[in-house]
Amino acid sequence: MDNHELQIRMAEISDAEEILDIYTPYVTDTAITFEYEVPSLEEFKRRMQNTMKMYPYLVAVFDGKIAGYCYVSQFKDRDAYDWSVETTVYVRRDIKGRGIGRKLYEKLEEILMMQHILNVNACIAYPHPESIAFHEKMGYETVAHFHKCGYKMGIWYDMVWMEKMLGEHTSDPEQVIPIGDLDTAEIAARLQKS
Template identity: 30%
Template sequence: MIRNVQIQDAQQLVDIYNYYVINSIVTLDLVPFSKKDFEEKISLISTEFPFIVFEEHNEILGYAYANTFRTKPAYNNTVELTIYIKNSEIGKNIGKKLYSELLSELKSRNYHVIIGGLTLPNDASVKLHENFGFEKVAHFKEVGYKFDTWHDVGFWQLTF
């Protein structure tokens, strides 16, 4: 089931996220987050933007949310998306279900532009975004440094 995030989801969300912090370049965060960090993130983001989880048998298998793209008021109709799926659940269409719900909610709230920022390479995330109609609009070379290697970041855009 897909539902709105709750503060008590923080530990499961941080566990999903920290796997990627420790083991991959999907996120360029370098230090794992605490449960408290995610409680604050949930409280801050969910008051203004959609923040949803995919839950099955009382276990959260993925989450997605929209957040501020930039803080200047001229960007108020643009949001940036974040999505993470529990590593053991990749390939089960959870991301597709979460994005379908999230994008529908954003459209109903009259957002105009949706941005997805991806550390590259990331074929699964590129495919997810492009299947929803996102187009690659930017590619920044070697802007992130993790695991003793420089990484590129690309941005995909969807306009309603």
């Protein structure tokens, strides 16, 4: 896919319906998400708003339509975990394999580094070899493997945690900056770069 055809930008609440359309078949047809029921549009908007208070939420636009999205969420709700987040990425299933997920993650990581996030963690249902291979290509390493901890569609799934370090872990880390406190012009400029 030509990078000039693909635009990465910050998501807006008005994108929720299109993003939910991407997410829905992952809920109904796969164990890539362990959610059983497709959330309502109102619930999905609420989730987006909660995420966007602190973290980036990105969409990839191709041919005028949202082709994929990614965001991070709080890893744990204790202050000591502030520098760690959990990643999420979904791409329209009919156009997977074109580098959209990679491009979204690359831009996401740039913004996370601006926020002083140091650890990115991915929780992956196993076996999903394509998800594991994707994260390995992005520089993640498997750090944990839990057995038969998720049940969906009549199958018990293992859970794999993968991790990537974005920066150095010093004895006095810089405080994490909420997404709303970053320079929006700088974010926009980074998202526009190929």
